[in-house]
Amino acid sequence: MAVTRIADIIQPEVFTQYVIQKTMEVSNVLNSGIAENNALFDQLASGPSTLINMPYFEDLTGESETLKDQGSLTPGAIGTNKDVARKNGRGRAWGANGLSAYLSGADPLGSTANLVSGFWARDRQKVLLSTLAGVFASESLAGKVHDISEAEGDAALISGETFIDANQLMGDAKDSLTAVTFHSAVESYLAKRQLIEYVQEAGQNVRVPYFMNKRVIVDDGMPFDTTTKIGTAYLFGTGALAWGNGSHPDVLATETDRDSLASSGEDFLINRQLYILHPRGIKFT
Template sequence: MPATRIADVIVPEVFNPYLIQRTAELSALVQSGIVVPDSQLDELAATGGTILNMPFWNDLTGDSEILSDTTPLSVNHIVAAKDMSRLHTRGKAWGANDLAKALSGDDPLRAIADLVAAWWNRDRQKMLFSTLKGVFATPSMAGNKHDISGAAGSAAVISATTTVDAQQKLGDAADKLTAFSMHSAVYSKLLKDQLIEWQKDPVTGAAFAAYLGKRVLVDDGHPNAAGVYTTYLFGPGAIGFGNGAAPVPTETDRDSLQGDDILVNRQHFILHPRGVKWTEDSVTGVSPTNAELETPDNWERVYENKNIRIVQFVHKIA
Protein backbone atom coordinates (compact mmCIF):
# COMPACT_ATOMS: atom_id res chain seq x y z
CA MET A 1 0.00 0.00 0.00
CA PRO A 2 1.56 3.35 -0.99
CA ALA A 3 2.47 5.80 1.77
CA THR A 4 0.16 8.73 2.50
CA ARG A 5 1.36 11.87 0.72
CA ILE A 6 0.79 15.46 1.75
CA ALA A 7 -1.20 15.94 -1.45
CA ASP A 8 -3.53 13.15 -0.29
CA VAL A 9 -4.63 15.05 2.82
CA ILE A 10 -4.22 18.72 1.87
CA VAL A 11 -7.07 20.17 -0.18
CA PRO A 12 -6.21 23.89 -0.46
CA GLU A 13 -9.85 25.05 -0.49
CA VAL A 14 -10.38 23.25 2.82
CA PHE A 15 -6.93 23.77 4.31
CA ASN A 16 -6.66 27.55 3.85
CA PRO A 17 -9.70 28.68 5.89
CA TYR A 18 -8.98 25.99 8.47
CA LEU A 19 -5.40 27.24 8.82
CA ILE A 20 -6.60 30.84 9.29
CA GLN A 21 -9.02 29.70 12.00
CA ARG A 22 -6.44 27.60 13.82
CA THR A 23 -3.81 30.37 13.74
CA ALA A 24 -6.26 32.71 15.47
CA GLU A 25 -7.28 30.03 17.98
CA LEU A 26 -3.65 29.38 18.93
CA SER A 27 -2.68 33.06 19.27
CA ALA A 28 -2.64 34.31 22.85
CA LEU A 29 -2.50 37.85 21.47
CA VAL A 30 -5.75 37.27 19.59
CA GLN A 31 -7.40 35.53 22.53
CA SER A 32 -6.50 38.42 24.83
CA GLY A 33 -8.03 40.95 22.45
CA ILE A 34 -4.72 42.74 21.81
CA VAL A 35 -4.59 41.66 18.16
CA VAL A 36 -8.05 41.94 16.64
CA PRO A 37 -8.92 40.41 13.25
CA ASP A 38 -10.74 43.13 11.33
CA SER A 39 -12.98 42.52 8.32
CA GLN A 40 -12.19 46.00 6.98
CA LEU A 41 -8.47 45.20 7.14
CA ASP A 42 -9.24 41.88 5.41
CA GLU A 43 -10.77 43.88 2.55
CA LEU A 44 -7.83 46.30 2.46
CA ALA A 45 -5.33 43.43 2.43
CA ALA A 46 -7.10 41.88 -0.56
CA THR A 47 -7.41 45.06 -2.65
CA GLY A 48 -3.90 45.02 -4.08
CA GLY A 49 -1.01 47.38 -3.50
CA THR A 50 1.49 47.37 -0.67
CA ILE A 51 0.71 50.63 1.19
CA LEU A 52 -2.87 50.68 2.45
CA ASN A 53 -4.56 53.94 3.42
CA MET A 54 -6.78 54.11 6.50
CA PRO A 55 -8.26 57.63 6.78
CA PHE A 56 -9.79 58.81 10.06
CA TRP A 57 -11.28 61.98 11.55
CA ASN A 58 -9.38 63.92 14.17
CA ASP A 59 -11.31 64.73 17.34
CA LEU A 60 -13.08 68.06 17.71
CA THR A 61 -11.10 70.75 19.54
CA GLY A 62 -11.62 74.20 21.06
CA ASP A 63 -13.98 75.61 23.70
CA SER A 64 -17.64 76.48 23.59
CA GLU A 65 -18.59 80.07 22.80
CA ILE A 66 -20.94 82.46 24.54
CA LEU A 67 -24.19 82.93 22.64
CA SER A 68 -24.88 86.51 21.55
CA ASP A 69 -27.59 88.30 19.60
CA THR A 70 -24.95 90.40 17.84
CA THR A 71 -21.94 88.13 17.34
CA PRO A 72 -22.40 84.92 15.34
CA LEU A 73 -20.77 81.66 16.34
CA SER A 74 -17.52 80.95 14.55
CA VAL A 75 -17.55 77.95 12.23
CA ASN A 76 -15.03 75.22 13.01
CA HIS A 77 -14.04 72.31 10.86
CA ILE A 78 -13.40 68.64 11.43
CA VAL A 79 -10.03 67.61 10.07
CA ALA A 80 -9.27 64.33 8.34
CA ALA A 81 -5.96 62.51 8.72
CA LYS A 82 -4.55 59.24 7.43
CA ASP A 83 -3.11 56.15 9.03
CA MET A 84 -1.23 53.82 6.68
CA SER A 85 -0.43 50.12 7.03
CA ARG A 86 1.87 47.77 5.15
CA LEU A 87 0.85 44.58 3.38
CA HIS A 88 3.20 41.78 4.41
CA THR A 89 3.83 39.02 1.88
CA ARG A 90 5.56 36.02 3.37
CA GLY A 91 5.79 32.29 2.83
CA LYS A 92 7.38 29.09 4.04
CA ALA A 93 7.95 25.62 2.63
CA TRP A 94 8.32 22.36 4.56
CA GLY A 95 9.52 18.94 3.51
CA ALA A 96 7.64 15.76 4.40
CA ASN A 97 10.35 14.67 6.83
CA ASP A 98 9.53 17.68 9.03
CA LEU A 99 5.86 16.68 8.98
CA ALA A 100 6.28 12.90 9.24
CA LYS A 101 5.15 12.87 12.86
CA ALA A 102 2.02 14.80 11.90
CA LEU A 103 1.14 12.32 9.17
CA SER A 104 0.96 9.54 11.75
CA GLY A 105 -1.91 11.23 13.62
CA ASP A 106 -5.55 10.24 13.54
CA ASP A 107 -6.45 13.41 11.66
CA PRO A 108 -3.56 14.31 9.33
CA LEU A 109 -5.21 17.50 8.12
CA ARG A 110 -5.64 18.81 11.66
CA ALA A 111 -2.15 17.69 12.66
CA ILE A 112 -0.51 19.45 9.71
CA ALA A 113 -2.69 22.54 10.12
CA ASP A 114 -1.81 22.74 13.83
CA LEU A 115 1.90 22.59 13.07
CA VAL A 116 1.70 25.22 10.33
CA ALA A 117 -0.65 27.46 12.32
CA ALA A 118 1.56 27.30 15.41
CA TRP A 119 4.58 28.19 13.28
CA TRP A 120 2.82 31.23 11.74
CA ASN A 121 1.69 32.27 15.21
CA ARG A 122 5.29 32.29 16.48
CA ASP A 123 6.54 34.03 13.35
CA ARG A 124 3.95 36.82 13.62
CA GLN A 125 4.81 37.36 17.26
CA LYS A 126 8.43 37.93 16.19
CA MET A 127 7.17 40.40 13.59
CA LEU A 128 5.10 42.19 16.23
CA PHE A 129 8.10 42.59 18.56
CA SER A 130 10.14 43.97 15.63
CA THR A 131 7.29 46.35 14.78
CA LEU A 132 7.06 47.60 18.37
CA LYS A 133 10.82 48.08 18.52
CA GLY A 134 10.68 50.33 15.46
CA VAL A 135 7.55 52.17 16.59
CA PHE A 136 8.93 53.04 20.03
CA ALA A 137 12.27 54.16 18.62
CA THR A 138 10.49 57.10 16.95
CA PRO A 139 10.61 60.39 18.90
CA SER A 140 6.87 60.90 18.29
CA MET A 141 6.10 57.92 20.55
CA ALA A 142 7.93 59.31 23.60
CA GLY A 143 4.58 60.06 25.22
CA ASN A 144 3.78 56.33 25.29
CA LYS A 145 7.13 55.24 26.70
CA HIS A 146 8.06 54.89 30.38
CA ASP A 147 11.76 54.10 30.83
CA ILE A 148 12.99 53.82 34.42
CA SER A 149 15.96 51.56 33.67
CA GLY A 150 18.46 54.34 34.36
CA ALA A 151 17.10 55.17 37.82
CA ALA A 152 18.87 54.16 41.03
CA GLY A 153 17.96 51.12 43.12
CA SER A 154 14.31 50.12 43.45
CA ALA A 155 13.21 53.10 41.37
CA ALA A 156 14.46 51.19 38.30
CA VAL A 157 12.61 47.96 39.14
CA ILE A 158 9.14 46.89 38.04
CA SER A 159 6.67 47.00 40.91
CA ALA A 160 3.05 47.88 41.46
CA THR A 161 4.07 51.50 42.00
CA THR A 162 6.29 51.85 38.94
CA THR A 163 3.74 50.02 36.81
CA VAL A 164 1.02 52.48 37.81
CA ASP A 165 3.39 55.23 36.68
CA ALA A 166 3.70 53.46 33.31
CA GLN A 167 -0.09 53.24 32.98
CA GLN A 168 -0.30 56.94 33.74
CA LYS A 169 1.44 57.69 30.44
CA LEU A 170 -2.06 57.57 28.95
CA GLY A 171 -3.47 59.87 31.64
CA ASP A 172 -7.24 59.68 31.87
CA ALA A 173 -7.22 57.09 29.07
CA ALA A 174 -5.24 54.60 31.18
CA ASP A 175 -8.36 52.48 31.66
CA LYS A 176 -8.03 51.54 27.97
CA LEU A 177 -5.08 49.32 28.95
CA THR A 178 -6.28 45.79 29.66
CA ALA A 179 -3.28 43.45 29.26
CA PHE A 180 0.43 43.10 29.94
CA SER A 181 2.90 41.33 27.69
CA MET A 182 6.18 40.44 29.40
CA HIS A 183 9.29 38.26 29.49
CA SER A 184 9.13 35.13 31.66
CA ALA A 185 11.84 36.56 33.96
CA VAL A 186 9.59 39.55 34.64
CA TYR A 187 6.64 37.26 35.26
CA SER A 188 8.70 35.20 37.70
CA LYS A 189 9.73 38.34 39.55
CA LEU A 190 6.09 39.40 39.95
CA LEU A 191 5.20 35.88 41.10
CA LYS A 192 7.83 36.09 43.83
CA ASP A 193 6.42 39.46 44.85
CA GLN A 194 2.96 37.81 45.08
CA LEU A 195 1.56 40.28 42.56
CA ILE A 196 0.16 37.67 40.17
CA GLU A 197 -3.39 36.48 40.75
CA TRP A 198 -5.61 34.10 38.81
CA GLN A 199 -8.91 35.08 37.24
CA LYS A 200 -11.51 33.30 35.12
CA ASP A 201 -12.43 34.33 31.63
CA PRO A 202 -16.16 35.17 31.81
CA VAL A 203 -16.76 33.74 28.34
CA THR A 204 -14.64 30.57 28.25
CA GLY A 205 -14.29 29.91 31.97
CA ALA A 206 -10.55 29.34 31.47
CA ALA A 207 -8.20 30.61 34.17
CA PHE A 208 -5.60 33.23 33.29
CA ALA A 209 -2.82 35.06 35.10
CA ALA A 210 -3.50 38.70 35.97
CA TYR A 211 -1.35 41.57 37.23
CA LEU A 212 -3.04 44.61 38.71
CA GLY A 213 -6.29 43.19 37.42
CA LYS A 214 -5.08 42.88 33.81
CA ARG A 215 -4.38 39.75 31.79
CA VAL A 216 -0.73 38.70 31.53
CA LEU A 217 0.89 37.22 28.43
CA VAL A 218 4.38 35.73 28.72
CA ASP A 219 6.81 35.46 25.81
CA ASP A 220 10.61 35.29 25.92
CA GLY A 221 10.74 37.21 22.65
CA HIS A 222 10.47 40.45 24.62
CA PRO A 223 13.60 42.61 24.44
CA ASN A 224 16.04 42.20 27.30
CA ALA A 225 19.71 43.07 27.60
CA ALA A 226 22.10 43.64 30.51
CA GLY A 227 19.32 43.19 33.04
CA VAL A 228 16.96 45.66 31.34
CA TYR A 229 13.57 44.31 30.22
CA THR A 230 10.79 45.69 28.05
CA THR A 231 7.18 45.08 29.07
CA TYR A 232 4.22 46.25 27.00
CA LEU A 233 0.83 47.41 28.21
CA PHE A 234 -1.92 46.96 25.63
CA GLY A 235 -5.52 47.96 25.19
CA PRO A 236 -8.08 45.96 23.20
CA GLY A 237 -7.59 46.21 19.45
CA ALA A 238 -4.22 47.94 19.79
CA ILE A 239 -2.98 45.85 16.88
CA GLY A 240 -5.17 45.43 13.81
CA PHE A 241 -4.92 42.25 11.74
CA GLY A 242 -6.24 41.54 8.27
CA ASN A 243 -5.90 38.46 6.09
CA GLY A 244 -5.14 39.17 2.44
CA ALA A 245 -5.33 36.98 -0.61
CA ALA A 246 -2.13 35.35 -1.81
CA PRO A 247 -2.72 34.16 -5.41
CA VAL A 248 -1.74 30.60 -4.45
CA PRO A 249 -1.85 30.36 -0.63
CA THR A 250 -1.19 26.63 -0.41
CA GLU A 251 0.26 24.08 -2.78
CA THR A 252 1.97 20.73 -2.56
CA ASP A 253 4.77 19.28 -4.63
CA ARG A 254 6.81 16.11 -4.91
CA ASP A 255 10.55 15.88 -5.49
CA SER A 256 10.73 12.38 -6.90
CA LEU A 257 14.52 12.29 -7.07
CA GLN A 258 14.81 13.16 -3.38
CA GLY A 259 11.68 11.29 -2.36
CA ASP A 260 10.39 14.41 -0.57
CA ASP A 261 6.86 15.69 -0.25
CA ILE A 262 6.72 19.48 -0.05
CA LEU A 263 4.12 21.78 1.45
CA VAL A 264 4.24 25.47 0.52
CA ASN A 265 2.20 28.07 2.40
CA ARG A 266 2.03 31.77 1.49
CA GLN A 267 0.43 34.52 3.54
CA HIS A 268 -0.57 38.08 2.67
CA PHE A 269 -1.63 40.03 5.75
CA ILE A 270 -1.69 43.29 7.68
CA LEU A 271 -0.31 43.42 11.23
CA HIS A 272 -0.54 47.07 12.20
CA PRO A 273 -0.29 49.12 15.42
CA ARG A 274 -3.29 51.41 15.15
CA GLY A 275 -2.41 55.08 15.03
CA VAL A 276 1.22 54.73 13.93
CA LYS A 277 1.62 55.24 10.20
CA TRP A 278 3.91 53.10 8.06
CA THR A 279 6.03 55.49 5.93
CA GLU A 280 7.98 53.03 3.73
CA ASP A 281 11.05 55.22 4.22
CA SER A 282 13.55 52.38 4.22
CA VAL A 283 12.49 49.17 2.47
CA THR A 284 14.58 47.49 -0.22
CA GLY A 285 12.48 44.43 -1.14
CA VAL A 286 8.87 43.74 -2.03
CA SER A 287 7.97 43.36 1.65
CA PRO A 288 9.72 44.66 4.78
CA THR A 289 12.02 42.36 6.70
CA ASN A 290 11.93 42.20 10.49
CA ALA A 291 15.03 44.40 10.54
CA GLU A 292 13.20 46.99 8.43
CA LEU A 293 10.19 46.81 10.75
CA GLU A 294 12.63 47.77 13.53
CA THR A 295 13.77 50.89 11.62
CA PRO A 296 12.24 53.97 13.29
CA ASP A 297 12.25 55.99 10.06
CA ASN A 298 9.55 53.65 8.74
CA TRP A 299 7.04 54.76 11.40
CA GLU A 300 5.26 57.98 12.33
CA ARG A 301 2.59 58.55 14.99
CA VAL A 302 -0.67 59.99 13.60
CA TYR A 303 -3.11 59.47 16.51
CA GLU A 304 -2.95 61.45 19.73
CA ASN A 305 -0.68 59.62 22.19
CA LYS A 306 -3.49 58.64 24.56
CA ASN A 307 -5.50 57.19 21.67
CA ILE A 308 -2.72 54.71 20.90
CA ARG A 309 -3.49 51.81 23.22
CA ILE A 310 0.11 50.72 23.79
CA VAL A 311 2.64 51.74 26.44
CA GLN A 312 6.26 50.56 26.44
CA PHE A 313 7.63 50.04 29.95
CA VAL A 314 11.43 49.64 30.17
CA HIS A 315 12.70 48.52 33.58
CA LYS A 316 14.87 46.16 35.59
CA ILE A 317 13.82 43.22 37.75
CA ALA A 318 16.45 43.59 40.48
Protein backbone atom coordinates in the same frame (compact mmCIF):
# COMPACT_ATOMS: atom_id res chain seq x y z
CA MET B 1 0.07 -0.89 -2.11
CA ALA B 2 -1.65 2.51 -1.98
CA VAL B 3 0.53 5.36 -0.67
CA THR B 4 -1.02 8.53 0.76
CA ARG B 5 0.72 11.76 -0.22
CA ILE B 6 0.36 15.24 1.24
CA ALA B 7 -1.54 16.27 -1.88
CA ASP B 8 -4.06 13.51 -1.19
CA ILE B 9 -5.05 14.81 2.25
CA ILE B 10 -4.68 18.58 1.93
CA GLN B 11 -7.19 20.62 0.00
CA PRO B 12 -5.49 24.03 -0.37
CA GLU B 13 -8.62 26.18 0.02
CA VAL B 14 -9.83 24.30 3.10
CA PHE B 15 -6.36 24.11 4.61
CA THR B 16 -5.70 27.84 4.15
CA GLN B 17 -8.89 28.94 5.90
CA TYR B 18 -8.40 26.41 8.68
CA VAL B 19 -4.84 27.60 9.33
CA ILE B 20 -5.92 31.27 9.41
CA GLN B 21 -8.75 30.49 11.83
CA LYS B 22 -6.54 28.40 14.11
CA THR B 23 -3.76 31.01 14.04
CA MET B 24 -6.21 33.62 15.28
CA GLU B 25 -7.47 31.27 18.00
CA VAL B 26 -4.06 30.36 19.42
CA SER B 27 -2.55 33.85 19.16
CA ASN B 28 -2.29 35.58 22.52
CA VAL B 29 -2.44 38.91 20.71
CA LEU B 30 -5.94 38.32 19.37
CA ASN B 31 -7.19 36.43 22.41
CA SER B 32 -6.35 39.38 24.63
CA GLY B 33 -8.48 41.79 22.63
CA ILE B 34 -5.62 44.16 21.78
CA ALA B 35 -5.86 43.25 18.08
CA GLU B 36 -8.97 43.81 16.00
CA ASN B 37 -9.74 41.80 12.89
CA ASN B 38 -12.59 42.69 10.55
CA ALA B 39 -13.60 42.48 6.90
CA LEU B 40 -12.19 45.94 6.10
CA PHE B 41 -8.73 45.05 7.43
CA ASP B 42 -8.83 41.78 5.47
CA GLN B 43 -9.75 43.73 2.33
CA LEU B 44 -6.90 46.22 2.85
CA ALA B 45 -4.44 43.37 3.37
CA SER B 46 -5.60 41.90 0.05
CA GLY B 47 -5.21 45.14 -1.90
CA PRO B 48 -2.38 46.43 -4.07
CA SER B 49 0.99 47.84 -2.95
CA THR B 50 3.10 47.02 0.08
CA LEU B 51 1.91 50.16 1.92
CA ILE B 52 -1.73 50.62 2.91
CA ASN B 53 -3.54 53.84 3.81
CA MET B 54 -5.93 53.36 6.72
CA PRO B 55 -8.05 56.51 7.27
CA TYR B 56 -9.66 57.32 10.62
CA PHE B 57 -11.56 60.17 12.29
CA GLU B 58 -9.76 62.29 14.86
CA ASP B 59 -11.33 63.35 18.14
CA LEU B 60 -13.54 66.45 18.23
CA THR B 61 -11.80 69.72 19.10
CA GLY B 62 -12.71 73.36 19.67
CA GLU B 63 -14.71 75.21 22.32
CA SER B 64 -18.41 75.27 23.03
CA GLU B 65 -20.28 78.55 22.44
CA THR B 66 -22.61 80.52 24.65
CA LEU B 67 -26.26 80.28 23.60
CA LYS B 68 -27.76 83.66 22.64
CA ASP B 69 -31.19 84.88 21.64
CA GLN B 70 -29.82 85.89 18.25
CA GLY B 71 -27.22 84.58 15.83
CA SER B 72 -26.05 81.10 14.91
CA LEU B 73 -23.58 78.59 16.21
CA THR B 74 -20.36 78.20 14.25
CA PRO B 75 -20.17 74.69 12.77
CA GLY B 76 -16.94 72.80 13.19
CA ALA B 77 -15.63 69.90 11.12
CA ILE B 78 -14.46 66.54 12.34
CA GLY B 79 -10.80 66.01 11.51
CA THR B 80 -9.49 63.05 9.56
CA ASN B 81 -6.09 61.45 9.37
CA LYS B 82 -4.61 58.21 8.14
CA ASP B 83 -2.33 55.43 9.27
CA VAL B 84 0.14 54.00 6.81
CA ALA B 85 0.49 50.26 7.36
CA ARG B 86 3.07 47.88 5.98
CA LYS B 87 1.81 44.68 4.39
CA ASN B 88 3.69 41.57 5.46
CA GLY B 89 4.31 38.73 3.03
CA ARG B 90 5.75 35.61 4.62
CA GLY B 91 6.23 32.01 3.51
CA ARG B 92 7.46 28.68 4.84
CA ALA B 93 7.87 25.20 3.36
CA TRP B 94 8.09 21.84 5.10
CA GLY B 95 9.27 18.46 3.85
CA ALA B 96 7.17 15.33 4.33
CA ASN B 97 9.81 13.68 6.52
CA GLY B 98 9.28 16.34 9.17
CA LEU B 99 5.51 15.80 9.09
CA SER B 100 5.43 12.03 8.61
CA ALA B 101 4.59 11.26 12.22
CA TYR B 102 1.55 13.48 12.03
CA LEU B 103 0.49 12.49 8.53
CA SER B 104 0.12 8.90 9.72
CA GLY B 105 -2.39 9.89 12.43
CA ALA B 106 -6.16 9.60 12.51
CA ASP B 107 -6.61 13.24 11.54
CA PRO B 108 -3.60 14.13 9.37
CA LEU B 109 -5.16 17.34 8.03
CA GLY B 110 -6.05 18.62 11.48
CA SER B 111 -2.70 17.61 12.96
CA THR B 112 -0.78 19.31 10.17
CA ALA B 113 -2.92 22.46 10.33
CA ASN B 114 -2.47 22.68 14.09
CA LEU B 115 1.30 22.58 13.71
CA VAL B 116 1.29 25.18 10.95
CA SER B 117 -1.05 27.54 12.81
CA GLY B 118 1.15 27.37 15.90
CA PHE B 119 4.16 28.25 13.78
CA TRP B 120 2.41 31.27 12.26
CA ALA B 121 1.16 32.49 15.64
CA ARG B 122 4.74 32.54 16.93
CA ASP B 123 6.03 34.08 13.71
CA ARG B 124 3.51 36.92 13.83
CA GLN B 125 4.46 37.62 17.42
CA LYS B 126 8.06 38.08 16.22
CA VAL B 127 6.93 40.46 13.46
CA LEU B 128 4.82 42.43 15.94
CA LEU B 129 7.65 42.81 18.46
CA SER B 130 10.01 43.94 15.70
CA THR B 131 7.40 46.48 14.58
CA LEU B 132 6.92 47.82 18.11
CA ALA B 133 10.67 48.12 18.64
CA GLY B 134 10.82 50.37 15.57
CA VAL B 135 7.75 52.36 16.60
CA PHE B 136 9.03 53.23 20.07
CA ALA B 137 12.54 53.94 18.81
CA SER B 138 11.09 56.81 16.77
CA GLU B 139 11.59 60.37 17.96
CA SER B 140 7.86 61.13 17.81
CA LEU B 141 7.06 58.53 20.50
CA ALA B 142 9.99 59.18 22.82
CA GLY B 143 7.54 60.73 25.30
CA LYS B 144 5.62 57.45 25.56
CA VAL B 145 8.63 55.45 26.80
CA HIS B 146 9.18 55.08 30.56
CA ASP B 147 12.80 54.00 30.93
CA ILE B 148 13.88 52.96 34.44
CA SER B 149 16.94 50.95 33.37
CA GLU B 150 19.41 53.51 34.76
CA ALA B 151 17.51 54.33 37.94
CA GLU B 152 18.67 53.13 41.36
CA GLY B 153 17.10 51.00 44.07
CA ASP B 154 13.37 50.31 43.92
CA ALA B 155 12.98 52.94 41.21
CA ALA B 156 14.85 50.61 38.84
CA LEU B 157 12.49 47.66 39.44
CA ILE B 158 9.17 46.87 37.84
CA SER B 159 6.57 47.26 40.56
CA GLY B 160 3.12 48.66 41.14
CA GLU B 161 4.58 52.15 41.51
CA THR B 162 6.80 52.16 38.42
CA PHE B 163 3.97 50.55 36.44
CA ILE B 164 1.63 53.38 37.47
CA ASP B 165 4.26 55.86 36.31
CA ALA B 166 4.34 54.15 32.90
CA ASN B 167 0.53 54.27 32.68
CA GLN B 168 0.58 57.97 33.51
CA LEU B 169 2.42 58.71 30.26
CA MET B 170 -1.01 58.35 28.62
CA GLY B 171 -2.51 61.02 30.90
CA ASP B 172 -6.28 60.85 31.24
CA ALA B 173 -6.36 58.20 28.48
CA LYS B 174 -4.60 55.70 30.78
CA ASP B 175 -7.87 53.94 31.60
CA SER B 176 -8.00 52.78 27.97
CA LEU B 177 -4.96 50.57 28.59
CA THR B 178 -6.12 47.01 29.12
CA ALA B 179 -3.15 44.66 28.64
CA VAL B 180 0.59 44.40 29.12
CA THR B 181 3.08 42.00 27.57
CA PHE B 182 6.45 40.98 28.98
CA HIS B 183 8.90 38.05 29.31
CA SER B 184 7.99 35.02 31.44
CA ALA B 185 10.89 35.84 33.78
CA VAL B 186 9.16 39.13 34.59
CA GLU B 187 5.91 37.30 35.29
CA SER B 188 7.73 34.94 37.66
CA TYR B 189 9.40 37.87 39.41
CA LEU B 190 6.06 39.62 39.96
CA ALA B 191 4.31 36.38 40.96
CA LYS B 192 6.88 35.76 43.71
CA ARG B 193 5.97 39.17 45.10
CA GLN B 194 2.27 38.28 44.88
CA LEU B 195 1.62 41.04 42.36
CA ILE B 196 0.12 38.72 39.73
CA GLU B 197 -3.52 37.69 40.02
CA TYR B 198 -4.63 34.59 38.11
CA VAL B 199 -8.26 34.69 36.97
CA GLN B 200 -10.32 31.82 35.57
CA GLU B 201 -12.18 33.52 32.71
CA ALA B 202 -15.31 32.12 31.07
CA GLY B 203 -14.48 29.78 28.21
CA GLN B 204 -10.80 29.58 29.16
CA ASN B 205 -9.14 26.27 30.06
CA VAL B 206 -6.29 28.04 31.84
CA ARG B 207 -6.09 30.83 34.36
CA VAL B 208 -5.29 34.23 32.87
CA PRO B 209 -2.69 36.39 34.67
CA TYR B 210 -3.42 40.02 35.53
CA PHE B 211 -1.03 42.69 36.81
CA MET B 212 -2.45 45.94 38.21
CA ASN B 213 -5.80 45.05 36.58
CA LYS B 214 -4.15 44.66 33.18
CA ARG B 215 -4.25 41.35 31.35
CA VAL B 216 -0.74 39.89 31.06
CA ILE B 217 0.46 38.47 27.74
CA VAL B 218 3.53 36.36 28.46
CA ASP B 219 5.92 36.04 25.52
CA ASP B 220 9.54 34.91 25.75
CA GLY B 221 10.18 36.75 22.50
CA MET B 222 10.02 39.98 24.51
CA PRO B 223 13.39 41.66 25.07
CA PHE B 224 14.94 40.49 28.35
CA ASP B 225 18.62 40.19 29.32
CA THR B 226 19.05 37.33 31.78
CA THR B 227 22.34 38.81 33.00
CA THR B 228 21.39 42.44 33.61
CA LYS B 229 17.69 41.63 34.23
CA ILE B 230 16.76 44.53 31.96
CA GLY B 231 13.72 43.95 29.77
CA THR B 232 10.91 45.66 27.91
CA ALA B 233 7.15 45.68 28.52
CA TYR B 234 4.45 47.10 26.26
CA LEU B 235 1.08 48.47 27.36
CA PHE B 236 -1.88 48.11 24.99
CA GLY B 237 -5.44 49.33 24.70
CA THR B 238 -8.32 47.32 23.28
CA GLY B 239 -8.12 47.28 19.48
CA ALA B 240 -4.67 48.91 19.50
CA LEU B 241 -3.60 46.72 16.59
CA ALA B 242 -5.26 46.32 13.21
CA TRP B 243 -5.06 42.69 12.03
CA GLY B 244 -5.95 41.90 8.44
CA ASN B 245 -5.61 38.53 6.72
CA GLY B 246 -5.06 39.09 3.00
CA SER B 247 -5.03 37.01 -0.14
CA HIS B 248 -4.08 37.40 -3.80
CA PRO B 249 -4.78 35.16 -6.80
CA ASP B 250 -1.11 35.25 -7.84
CA VAL B 251 0.15 34.34 -4.36
CA LEU B 252 -0.99 30.80 -3.62
CA ALA B 253 -1.50 30.47 0.12
CA THR B 254 -1.16 26.69 0.16
CA GLU B 255 0.64 24.43 -2.30
CA THR B 256 1.89 20.88 -2.28
CA ASP B 257 4.81 19.55 -4.32
CA ARG B 258 6.80 16.37 -4.74
CA ASP B 259 10.40 15.66 -5.62
CA SER B 260 10.16 12.44 -7.60
CA LEU B 261 13.93 12.34 -8.18
CA ALA B 262 14.67 12.06 -4.48
CA SER B 263 15.84 8.57 -3.63
CA SER B 264 12.68 7.62 -1.75
CA GLY B 265 10.60 10.52 -2.97
CA GLU B 266 9.82 13.58 -0.89
CA ASP B 267 6.62 15.56 -0.42
CA PHE B 268 6.48 19.27 0.39
CA LEU B 269 3.90 21.53 1.97
CA ILE B 270 4.24 25.26 1.16
CA ASN B 271 2.33 27.90 3.10
CA ARG B 272 2.29 31.65 2.38
CA GLN B 273 0.59 34.49 4.20
CA LEU B 274 -0.24 38.10 3.40
CA TYR B 275 -1.35 40.17 6.37
CA ILE B 276 -1.20 43.44 8.25
CA LEU B 277 -0.56 43.68 11.99
CA HIS B 278 -0.41 47.40 12.49
CA PRO B 279 -0.35 49.68 15.58
CA ARG B 280 -3.15 52.18 15.07
CA GLY B 281 -2.19 55.86 14.78
CA ILE B 282 1.19 55.07 13.23
CA LYS B 283 2.56 55.93 9.79
CA PHE B 284 5.09 53.45 8.47
CA THR B 285 8.14 54.98 6.78
